[in-house]
Amino acid sequence: MARIIDGKMISQQIKDECKEEVAVLTEQGKHICLAVVQVGADPASSIYVNNKKKACAYIGIESLAYELPEETTQEELLALVEELNEREDVNGILVQLPLPAHIDEDKVIQTISPLKDVDGFHPASVGAMCIGQPGFLSCTPAGIIQLLKRSDVEIEGKECVVIGRSNIVGKPMALLLLRENGTVTVCHSRTRNLKEVAKRADILIAAIGKPRMINHEYIKEGAVVIDVGIHRENGKMCGDVDFDDVVDHVSAITPVPGGVGPMTIAMLMRNCVESAKR
Numbered sequence: 001m002a003r004i005i006d007g008k009m010i011s012q013q014i015k016d017e018c019k020e021e022v023a024v025l026t027e028q029g030k031h032i033c034l035a036v037v038q039v040g041a042d043p044a045s046s047i048y049v050n051n052k053k054k055a056c057a058y059i060g061i062e063s064l065a066y067e068l069p070e071e072t073t074q075e076e077l078l079a080l081v082e083e084l085n086e087r088e089d090v091n092g093i094l095v096q097l098p099l100p101a102h103i104d105e106d107k108v109i110q111t112i113s114p115l116k117d118v119d120g121f122h123p124a125s126v127g128a129m130c131i132g133q134p135g136f137l138s139c140t141p142a143g144i145i146q147l148l149k150r151s152d153v154e155i156e157g158k159e160c161v162v163i164g165r166s167n168i169v170g171k172p173m174a175l176l177l178l179r180e181n182g183t184v185t186v187c188h189s190r191t192r193n194l195k196e197v198a199k200r201a202d203i204l205i206a207a208i209g210k211p212r213m214i215n216h217e218y219i220k221e222g223a224v225v226i227d228v229g230i231h232r233e234n235g236k237m238c239g240d241v242d243f244d245d246v247v248d249h250v251s252a253i254t255p256v257p258g259g260v261g262p263m264t265i266a267m268l269m270r271n272c273v274e275s276a277k278r
């Protein structure tokens with residue numbers, strides 16, 4: 001029987017740990033504040049932003065919401081980010097992605113101070129992670145490492161295959177698994193014999209963005225499977241992994257919903273607390 005890795009429960013543990021730390025920081029007279037900036041009204045982004053605000057309220061972090069119209073110019077957005085960089089009462093800045101097409105996302109990310117980069121997307125944060133120096137870790141991959149560790153899945157020495165090489169999931173995921181002494185292979189759309197490569201994995205991370213693409217043909221018997229994908233199909237959510245098809249072949253697997261998703265927000269909260277402590 002496959003073990004279902006419960007991201008909801010583990011994310012709740014992390015949020016409770018953050019809440020305790022915030023209570024201590026508050027007693028010491030520290031106030032923690034996350035600025036959340038959304039441009040336009042993309043419905044999926046609005047759901048994510050609301051969930052982040054709710055998590056802040058639960059933990060005791062103030063959230064400052066900036067809901068800017070779709071027509072906001074790049075200059076206006078950069079001016080706001082610079083203002084937030086300067087504000088001493090703001091510990092973390094999050095600009096919800098994706099941004100409208102007329103705004104250069106890279107430029108915006110690079111304008112956020114690395115000291116307040118709680119998403120961990122700034123090149124300085126990524127560089128620090130790459131060479132093992134302190135800095136904010138990208139939330140989704142850091143959350144996956146926590147899921148594995150808190151479920152007693154050993155990473156050291158294991159064959160880890162990451163499918164996907166995006167800057168926000170695949171690449172930082174590979175780096176963090178390497179940091180945990182996994183033997184890491186990264187696959188992408190031009191990987192040859194993907195099924196054969198995936199079948200080497202003791203730990204398989206699917207971050208592809210293709211609904212239910214990974215079936216049992218990609219899975220070694222007894223592998224641990226982490227499904228990063230989030231898709232809505234006919235009102236139901238699913239991931240990049242065909243859960244029903246693989247579940248009898250794996251030793252542990254994350255569900256969608258309730259696996260990786262809640263961990264991303266929990267790690268964002270963790271980064272906000274770290275920012276306040278620094």
Ligand code: NDP
Pocket residue numbers: 140163164165166167168169170187188189190191194207208209210228229230231240260261262264
């Ligand atoms: P991207 O679209 O940025 O990257 C997808 C990656 O998958 C690319 O590297 C691409 O390769 C690769 N890929 C696409 N098709 C194939 C294929 N047929 N075979 C092998 N590789 C392929 O997506 P993200 O990394 O941003 O997100 C991935 C998924 O995770 C999405 O479903 C997204 O919604 C979800 N997500 C979930 C989060 C959470 O909190 N749970 C957070 C962030 C994302 P190439 O580089 O060659 O194009």
